[in-house]
Amino acid sequence: VQLVESGGGLAQPGESLRLSCAASGITFSVNAMGWYRPGPGNTRELVARITNGGTTYYASTVEGRFTITKDSTKNTIYLQMNSLKPSDTARYYCNVDTAMVPYWGKGTLVTVSS
Numbered sequence: 001v002q003l004v005e006s007g008g009g010l011a012q013p014g015e016s017l018r019l020s021c022a023a024s025g026i027t028f029s030v031n032a033m034g035w036y037r038p039g040p041g042n043t044r045e046l047v048a049r050i051t052n053g054g055t056t057y058y059a060s061t062v063e064g065r066f067t068i069t070k071d072s073t074k075n076t077i078y079l080q081m082n083s084l085k086p087s088d089t090a091r092y093y094c095n096v097d098t099a100m101v102p103y104w105g106k107g108t109l110v111t112v113s114s
Contacts, residue, residue: 019108030096032050032051034049088110
């Protein structure tokens, strides 16, 4: 199984970035794919998630600014991040939620700073 994340980098406040996550080698049925970032303690908090049926969920801190989409033909998800804030600075991890086990990418770093 391979999750290839890309699109992170440095942005100034108010600017945009687009993250991508391409999944391959997954044989189990996929329920949803999403993006997480570190939360309090040793946790990862949900940023955005899109189910197999196309339903989307967003953390309240990013709703209205971030948009998650998917290309099912490529097993790829995208996270369009607009109006970035310094508080969005984090390593963003791609997650694939399957019927059996979850898979995680290694993360892509997003830094928002002037």
